[in-house]
Amino acid sequence: xxxxxxxxxxxxxxxxFAAILGYGTYYGVSFYDGLQSLQKEGEASPFKDxxxxxxxxxxxxxxxxxxxxxxxxxxxxxxxxxEGEIPRSDSMMVASIDPVNKNMxxxxxxxxxxxxxxxxxxxxxNTAITHGPNTAMKAVSDLLGIPIxxxxxxxxxxxxxxxxxxxxxxxxVEKDMSYSSIADKNxxxxxxxxxxxxxxxxxxxxxxxxRYDKMGDxxxxxxxxxxxxxxxxxMQTTTSIMKLPDILKSVSPYIDTNMDxxxxxxxxxxxxxxxxxxSEQVPPxxxxxxxxxxxxxxxxxxxxxNLKAYIQEVMNPQAEEEPAEGDSSTDNSQDSxxxxxxxxxxxxxxxxxxxx
Numbered sequence: 001x002x003x004x005x006x007x008x009x010x011x012x013x014x015x016x017f018a019a020i021l022g023y024g025t026y027y028g029v030s031f032y033d034g035l036q037s038l039q040k041e042g043e044a045s046p047f048k049d050x051x052x053x054x055x056x057x058x059x060x061x062x063x064x065x066x067x068x069x070x071x072x073x074x075x076x077x078x079x080x081x082x083e084g085e086i087p088r089s090d091s092m093m094v095a096s097i098d099p100v101n102k103n104m105x106x107x108x109x110x111x112x113x114x115x116x117x118x119x120x121x122x123x124x125x126n127t128a129i130t131h132g133p134n135t136a137m138k139a140v141s142d143l144l145g146i147p148i149x150x151x152x153x154x155x156x157x158x159x160x161x162x163x164x165x166x167x168x169x170x171x172x173v174e175k176d177m178s179y180s181s182i183a184d185k186n187x188x189x190x191x192x193x194x195x196x197x198x199x200x201x202x203x204x205x206x207x208x209x210x211r212y213d214k215m216g217d218x219x220x221x222x223x224x225x226x227x228x229x230x231x232x233x234x235m236q237t238t239t240s241i242m243k244l245p246d247i248l249k250s251v252s253p254y255i256d257t258n259m260d261x262x263x264x265x266x267x268x269x270x271x272x273x274x275x276x277x278x279s280e281q282v283p284p285x286x287x288x289x290x291x292x293x294x295x296x297x298x299x300x301x302x303x304x305x306n307l308k309a310y311i312q313e314v315m316n317p318q319a320e321e322e323p324a325e326g327d328s329s330t331d332n333s334q335d336s337x338x339x340x341x342x343x344x345x346x347x348x349x350x351x352x353x354x355x356x
Contacts, residue, residue, distance in 0.1 A: 034249055037249075063149040066100065068146075071150045072152070074092055074152070075091040076090055088124075094282075097271055103277040106278070107144070108221035108282065113299050114298035153255065160202060161201060162247070163200065166235055171204075190212075229276060287302075287306055287310065
Protein backbone atom coordinates (compact mmCIF):
# COMPACT_ATOMS: atom_id res chain seq x y z
CA UNK A 1 0.00 0.00 0.00
CA UNK A 2 1.44 3.36 -1.04
CA UNK A 3 1.71 6.25 1.35
CA UNK A 4 -0.91 8.17 -0.64
CA UNK A 5 -3.38 5.26 -0.59
CA UNK A 6 -2.86 4.77 3.13
CA UNK A 7 -3.53 8.46 3.77
CA UNK A 8 -6.71 8.36 1.66
CA UNK A 9 -7.94 5.30 3.56
CA UNK A 10 -7.34 6.95 6.93
CA UNK A 11 -9.21 10.08 5.86
CA UNK A 12 -12.13 7.96 4.55
CA UNK A 13 -12.40 6.15 7.86
CA UNK A 14 -12.28 9.43 9.78
CA UNK A 15 -15.01 10.95 7.59
CA UNK A 16 -17.13 7.80 8.02
CA PHE A 17 -16.93 7.91 11.81
CA ALA A 18 -17.46 11.68 11.84
CA ALA A 19 -20.64 11.17 9.82
CA ILE A 20 -21.85 8.52 12.27
CA LEU A 21 -21.05 10.77 15.22
CA GLY A 22 -22.78 13.70 13.54
CA TYR A 23 -25.90 11.65 12.85
CA GLY A 24 -25.84 10.26 16.38
CA THR A 25 -25.68 13.78 17.79
CA TYR A 26 -28.47 14.95 15.49
CA TYR A 27 -30.57 11.90 16.39
CA GLY A 28 -30.03 12.42 20.11
CA VAL A 29 -30.84 16.14 20.06
CA SER A 30 -33.86 15.66 17.77
CA PHE A 31 -35.12 12.77 19.87
CA TYR A 32 -34.82 14.79 23.09
CA ASP A 33 -36.51 17.83 21.56
CA GLY A 34 -39.29 15.62 20.19
CA LEU A 35 -39.99 14.08 23.58
CA GLN A 36 -39.87 17.46 25.29
CA SER A 37 -42.38 18.92 22.82
CA LEU A 38 -45.04 16.37 23.85
CA GLN A 39 -45.49 18.01 27.24
CA LYS A 40 -47.43 21.24 26.70
CA GLU A 41 -47.32 24.05 29.25
CA GLY A 42 -48.85 27.50 29.62
CA GLU A 43 -50.61 28.82 26.53
CA ALA A 44 -49.56 25.74 24.56
CA SER A 45 -51.56 23.44 26.83
CA PRO A 46 -55.00 22.38 25.56
CA PHE A 47 -56.14 22.55 29.21
CA LYS A 48 -54.98 26.11 29.91
CA ASP A 49 -58.55 27.32 30.48
CA UNK A 50 -59.21 24.52 32.99
CA UNK A 51 -56.06 24.83 35.11
CA UNK A 52 -57.70 26.57 38.07
CA UNK A 53 -60.58 24.09 38.25
CA UNK A 54 -58.40 21.05 37.65
CA UNK A 55 -55.84 22.19 40.26
CA UNK A 56 -58.43 21.58 43.00
CA UNK A 57 -58.18 17.84 42.33
CA UNK A 58 -55.15 16.06 43.88
CA UNK A 59 -52.33 15.62 41.39
CA UNK A 60 -51.19 12.17 40.30
CA UNK A 61 -48.81 10.17 42.53
CA UNK A 62 -45.14 10.06 41.60
CA UNK A 63 -43.72 6.96 39.95
CA UNK A 64 -40.53 5.80 41.67
CA UNK A 65 -39.54 3.47 38.85
CA UNK A 66 -39.85 0.13 40.64
CA UNK A 67 -43.59 -0.24 41.25
CA UNK A 68 -46.21 -0.75 38.49
CA UNK A 69 -46.99 2.39 36.52
CA UNK A 70 -50.38 3.17 34.97
CA UNK A 71 -50.93 5.52 32.05
CA UNK A 72 -54.35 6.85 31.04
CA UNK A 73 -54.58 7.26 27.26
CA UNK A 74 -57.43 9.37 25.91
CA UNK A 75 -58.46 9.98 22.31
CA UNK A 76 -60.97 12.70 21.47
CA UNK A 77 -62.96 13.80 18.45
CA UNK A 78 -62.21 17.53 18.32
CA UNK A 79 -64.24 18.23 15.14
CA UNK A 80 -66.48 21.26 15.52
CA UNK A 81 -64.90 22.42 18.78
CA UNK A 82 -63.44 25.88 19.25
CA GLU A 83 -59.89 26.43 20.50
CA GLY A 84 -59.82 25.88 24.26
CA GLU A 85 -62.88 23.61 24.25
CA ILE A 86 -62.25 20.06 25.42
CA PRO A 87 -64.50 17.36 23.95
CA ARG A 88 -65.46 14.19 25.77
CA SER A 89 -63.02 11.35 25.30
CA ASP A 90 -64.03 9.10 22.44
CA SER A 91 -61.77 6.32 23.71
CA MET A 92 -60.12 5.68 27.08
CA MET A 93 -57.44 3.09 27.80
CA VAL A 94 -55.12 2.37 30.69
CA ALA A 95 -51.70 0.88 29.96
CA SER A 96 -50.25 -0.77 33.05
CA ILE A 97 -46.55 -1.68 33.09
CA ASP A 98 -44.84 -3.79 35.77
CA PRO A 99 -41.08 -3.02 35.61
CA VAL A 100 -40.19 -5.87 37.99
CA ASN A 101 -42.00 -8.74 36.27
CA LYS A 102 -41.72 -7.15 32.79
CA ASN A 103 -45.46 -7.44 32.15
CA MET A 104 -47.85 -5.05 30.40
CA UNK A 105 -51.63 -4.92 30.55
CA UNK A 106 -54.01 -2.90 28.39
CA UNK A 107 -57.49 -2.01 29.64
CA UNK A 108 -60.24 -0.38 27.55
CA UNK A 109 -62.72 1.64 29.61
CA UNK A 110 -66.28 1.72 28.30
CA UNK A 111 -66.95 5.41 27.82
CA UNK A 112 -70.58 5.23 29.03
CA UNK A 113 -69.57 3.87 32.45
CA UNK A 114 -71.44 5.94 35.03
CA UNK A 115 -69.24 6.85 37.97
CA UNK A 116 -68.07 9.64 40.30
CA UNK A 117 -66.30 12.55 38.60
CA UNK A 118 -64.30 14.28 41.39
CA UNK A 119 -65.88 17.61 42.21
CA UNK A 120 -68.61 17.24 39.59
CA UNK A 121 -70.97 14.54 40.83
CA UNK A 122 -71.79 11.39 38.89
CA UNK A 123 -71.61 11.20 35.12
CA UNK A 124 -70.25 9.12 32.28
CA UNK A 125 -66.52 8.47 32.62
CA ASN A 126 -65.84 10.07 29.23
CA THR A 127 -66.90 13.49 30.59
CA ALA A 128 -64.06 13.54 33.12
CA ILE A 129 -61.46 14.98 30.73
CA THR A 130 -63.68 18.03 30.06
CA HIS A 131 -62.75 19.13 33.60
CA GLY A 132 -59.01 18.57 33.10
CA PRO A 133 -56.46 15.72 33.14
CA ASN A 134 -56.12 15.56 36.95
CA THR A 135 -59.88 15.03 37.18
CA ALA A 136 -59.78 12.32 34.51
CA MET A 137 -56.87 10.48 36.16
CA LYS A 138 -58.51 10.64 39.60
CA ALA A 139 -61.88 9.43 38.26
CA VAL A 140 -60.26 6.42 36.56
CA SER A 141 -58.04 5.72 39.57
CA ASP A 142 -61.04 5.70 41.92
CA LEU A 143 -63.06 3.50 39.57
CA LEU A 144 -60.36 0.87 38.97
CA GLY A 145 -58.63 1.01 42.34
CA ILE A 146 -55.14 1.60 40.94
CA PRO A 147 -52.96 4.75 40.96
CA ILE A 148 -52.82 6.61 37.65
CA UNK A 149 -49.50 8.42 37.38
CA UNK A 150 -49.59 9.70 33.80
CA UNK A 151 -51.91 10.66 30.98
CA UNK A 152 -51.55 10.94 27.20
CA UNK A 153 -54.14 13.00 25.33
CA UNK A 154 -54.60 13.15 21.55
CA UNK A 155 -57.24 13.60 18.86
CA UNK A 156 -58.12 11.91 15.57
CA UNK A 157 -55.37 13.72 13.67
CA UNK A 158 -52.73 12.64 16.16
CA UNK A 159 -53.75 9.00 15.72
CA UNK A 160 -53.67 9.28 11.91
CA UNK A 161 -50.22 10.90 11.99
CA UNK A 162 -48.85 8.21 14.32
CA UNK A 163 -49.98 5.32 12.12
CA UNK A 164 -48.74 7.04 8.96
CA UNK A 165 -45.41 7.89 10.61
CA UNK A 166 -44.63 4.21 11.26
CA UNK A 167 -45.56 3.33 7.67
CA UNK A 168 -49.00 1.91 8.46
CA UNK A 169 -49.75 -1.55 9.86
CA UNK A 170 -50.60 -4.93 8.37
CA UNK A 171 -53.85 -5.95 10.01
CA UNK A 172 -56.72 -8.39 9.59
CA VAL A 173 -60.12 -6.69 9.34
CA GLU A 174 -62.59 -9.27 10.61
CA LYS A 175 -65.61 -8.13 8.55
CA ASP A 176 -66.86 -5.54 6.09
CA MET A 177 -67.39 -2.20 7.82
CA SER A 178 -69.46 0.57 6.30
CA TYR A 179 -70.85 3.83 7.67
CA SER A 180 -71.72 7.15 6.03
CA SER A 181 -72.71 10.47 7.61
CA ILE A 182 -73.91 13.49 5.66
CA ALA A 183 -73.85 15.48 8.90
CA ASP A 184 -70.04 15.08 8.96
CA LYS A 185 -69.90 16.02 5.25
CA ASN A 186 -68.71 12.45 4.70
CA UNK A 187 -65.29 13.44 6.07
CA UNK A 188 -65.14 10.46 8.41
CA UNK A 189 -67.07 7.82 6.49
CA UNK A 190 -66.08 4.21 7.10
CA UNK A 191 -65.54 1.78 4.23
CA UNK A 192 -63.38 -1.27 5.00
CA UNK A 193 -63.45 -4.76 3.52
CA UNK A 194 -62.89 -8.03 5.34
CA UNK A 195 -59.43 -9.55 5.09
CA UNK A 196 -55.74 -8.99 5.71
CA UNK A 197 -54.67 -5.58 4.49
CA UNK A 198 -52.28 -2.70 5.00
CA UNK A 199 -53.95 0.10 6.96
CA UNK A 200 -52.72 3.66 6.67
CA UNK A 201 -53.68 6.26 9.27
CA UNK A 202 -57.07 7.06 7.78
CA UNK A 203 -58.06 3.39 7.39
CA UNK A 204 -56.81 2.58 10.89
CA UNK A 205 -58.97 5.38 12.32
CA UNK A 206 -61.99 3.98 10.45
CA UNK A 207 -61.32 0.59 12.02
CA UNK A 208 -61.07 1.81 15.63
CA UNK A 209 -64.10 4.12 15.27
CA UNK A 210 -66.52 1.53 13.86
CA ARG A 211 -69.25 0.54 16.31
CA TYR A 212 -72.27 0.04 14.11
CA ASP A 213 -72.92 -3.60 14.88
CA LYS A 214 -74.91 -5.54 17.48
CA MET A 215 -72.34 -5.17 20.26
CA GLY A 216 -71.62 -1.48 19.63
CA ASP A 217 -68.99 -0.04 21.94
CA UNK A 218 -68.15 -3.44 23.45
CA UNK A 219 -66.58 -4.81 20.27
CA UNK A 220 -65.16 -1.41 19.35
CA UNK A 221 -63.02 -1.29 22.50
CA UNK A 222 -61.64 -4.74 21.63
CA UNK A 223 -60.75 -3.54 18.13
CA UNK A 224 -59.04 -0.49 19.59
CA UNK A 225 -56.85 -2.62 21.87
CA UNK A 226 -55.83 -4.94 19.04
CA UNK A 227 -54.96 -2.08 16.70
CA UNK A 228 -52.97 -0.26 19.40
CA UNK A 229 -50.98 -3.46 20.02
CA UNK A 230 -50.21 -3.71 16.29
CA UNK A 231 -48.99 -0.09 16.21
CA UNK A 232 -46.89 -0.65 19.37
CA UNK A 233 -45.29 -3.71 17.77
CA UNK A 234 -44.49 -1.70 14.64
CA MET A 235 -42.93 1.00 16.83
CA GLN A 236 -40.46 -1.56 18.18
CA THR A 237 -38.99 -2.34 14.76
CA THR A 238 -35.51 -1.07 13.91
CA THR A 239 -36.89 1.08 11.10
CA SER A 240 -39.33 2.87 13.40
CA ILE A 241 -36.69 3.35 16.09
CA MET A 242 -34.41 5.02 13.55
CA LYS A 243 -37.29 7.29 12.52
CA LEU A 244 -38.31 8.25 16.07
CA PRO A 245 -37.27 11.94 15.81
CA ASP A 246 -39.40 12.32 12.66
CA ILE A 247 -42.30 10.39 14.23
CA LEU A 248 -42.25 12.62 17.31
CA LYS A 249 -42.12 15.76 15.19
CA SER A 250 -45.13 14.56 13.21
CA VAL A 251 -47.39 13.72 16.17
CA SER A 252 -46.26 16.39 18.64
CA PRO A 253 -48.81 19.09 17.65
CA TYR A 254 -51.66 16.71 18.48
CA ILE A 255 -50.44 15.21 21.78
CA ASP A 256 -50.27 16.41 25.36
CA THR A 257 -48.96 14.55 28.40
CA ASN A 258 -47.76 15.17 31.95
CA MET A 259 -44.65 13.04 31.40
CA ASP A 260 -41.31 14.81 31.22
CA UNK A 261 -38.41 13.53 29.14
CA UNK A 262 -36.92 11.52 32.00
CA UNK A 263 -40.28 9.82 32.63
CA UNK A 264 -40.66 8.96 28.94
CA UNK A 265 -37.16 7.58 28.72
CA UNK A 266 -37.63 5.33 31.75
CA UNK A 267 -41.02 4.15 30.51
CA UNK A 268 -39.74 3.46 27.00
CA UNK A 269 -36.95 1.28 28.39
CA UNK A 270 -39.33 -0.66 30.62
CA UNK A 271 -41.99 -1.08 27.93
CA UNK A 272 -39.46 -2.26 25.34
CA UNK A 273 -38.35 -5.08 27.66
CA UNK A 274 -41.87 -6.08 28.71
CA UNK A 275 -44.36 -8.54 27.28
CA UNK A 276 -48.07 -7.94 26.68
CA UNK A 277 -49.65 -10.19 29.31
CA UNK A 278 -53.29 -9.14 29.24
CA SER A 279 -55.84 -7.10 27.31
CA GLU A 280 -59.30 -6.58 28.79
CA GLN A 281 -62.42 -4.46 28.60
CA VAL A 282 -63.39 -2.74 31.84
CA PRO A 283 -65.75 -2.90 33.45
CA PRO A 284 -66.32 -6.50 32.25
CA UNK A 285 -69.83 -7.25 31.04
CA UNK A 286 -70.61 -9.50 34.02
CA UNK A 287 -70.18 -6.54 36.39
CA UNK A 288 -72.24 -4.05 34.38
CA UNK A 289 -75.87 -3.02 34.40
CA UNK A 290 -77.60 -1.00 31.68
CA UNK A 291 -79.69 1.86 33.05
CA UNK A 292 -81.31 5.11 32.00
CA UNK A 293 -80.38 8.03 34.27
CA UNK A 294 -81.54 11.56 33.54
CA UNK A 295 -82.82 10.41 30.17
CA UNK A 296 -79.40 9.06 29.13
CA UNK A 297 -78.44 5.42 28.58
CA UNK A 298 -75.50 4.61 30.85
CA UNK A 299 -73.61 1.59 32.21
CA UNK A 300 -73.50 1.32 35.98
CA UNK A 301 -71.31 -0.85 38.20
CA UNK A 302 -73.48 -2.06 41.11
CA UNK A 303 -70.46 -3.15 43.15
CA UNK A 304 -67.27 -1.21 42.44
CA UNK A 305 -65.31 -3.32 44.94
CA ASN A 306 -65.89 -6.31 42.63
CA LEU A 307 -64.48 -4.27 39.75
CA LYS A 308 -61.36 -3.38 41.73
CA ALA A 309 -60.92 -7.06 42.65
CA TYR A 310 -61.27 -8.00 38.97
CA ILE A 311 -58.49 -5.57 37.98
CA GLN A 312 -56.19 -7.12 40.58
CA GLU A 313 -57.01 -10.64 39.35
CA VAL A 314 -56.02 -9.67 35.81
CA MET A 315 -52.79 -7.98 36.88
CA ASN A 316 -51.83 -10.55 39.53
CA PRO A 317 -53.02 -13.96 38.28
CA GLN A 318 -52.67 -16.71 40.85
CA ALA A 319 -51.36 -20.06 39.68
CA GLU A 320 -54.03 -22.75 40.03
CA GLU A 321 -53.15 -25.36 42.60
CA GLU A 322 -52.87 -28.92 41.31
CA PRO A 323 -55.31 -31.31 43.04
CA ALA A 324 -53.62 -33.97 45.15
CA GLU A 325 -53.26 -37.34 43.45
CA GLY A 326 -56.26 -39.51 44.16
CA ASP A 327 -58.30 -36.56 45.42
CA SER A 328 -61.69 -36.91 43.78
CA SER A 329 -63.30 -34.10 45.74
CA THR A 330 -62.11 -31.43 43.28
CA ASP A 331 -64.04 -31.21 40.03
CA ASN A 332 -63.17 -28.22 37.87
CA SER A 333 -65.84 -28.89 35.29
CA GLN A 334 -68.90 -28.30 37.47
CA ASP A 335 -69.93 -26.68 40.71
CA SER A 336 -72.55 -27.94 43.13
CA UNK A 337 -75.36 -26.70 40.91
CA UNK A 338 -74.11 -28.69 37.95
CA UNK A 339 -73.26 -25.62 35.88
CA UNK A 340 -69.76 -25.01 34.54
CA UNK A 341 -68.07 -21.77 35.70
CA UNK A 342 -67.90 -20.56 32.09
CA UNK A 343 -71.61 -20.99 31.56
CA UNK A 344 -72.31 -18.87 34.63
CA UNK A 345 -69.93 -16.18 33.37
CA UNK A 346 -71.44 -16.20 29.90
CA UNK A 347 -74.98 -15.99 31.23
CA UNK A 348 -74.03 -12.69 32.86
CA UNK A 349 -73.20 -11.04 29.52
CA UNK A 350 -75.27 -8.01 28.50
CA UNK A 351 -76.29 -6.70 25.12
CA UNK A 352 -75.04 -3.24 24.13
CA UNK A 353 -76.03 -0.17 22.22
CA UNK A 354 -75.26 2.92 24.27
CA UNK A 355 -74.90 6.04 22.16
CA UNK A 356 -72.69 9.07 22.62
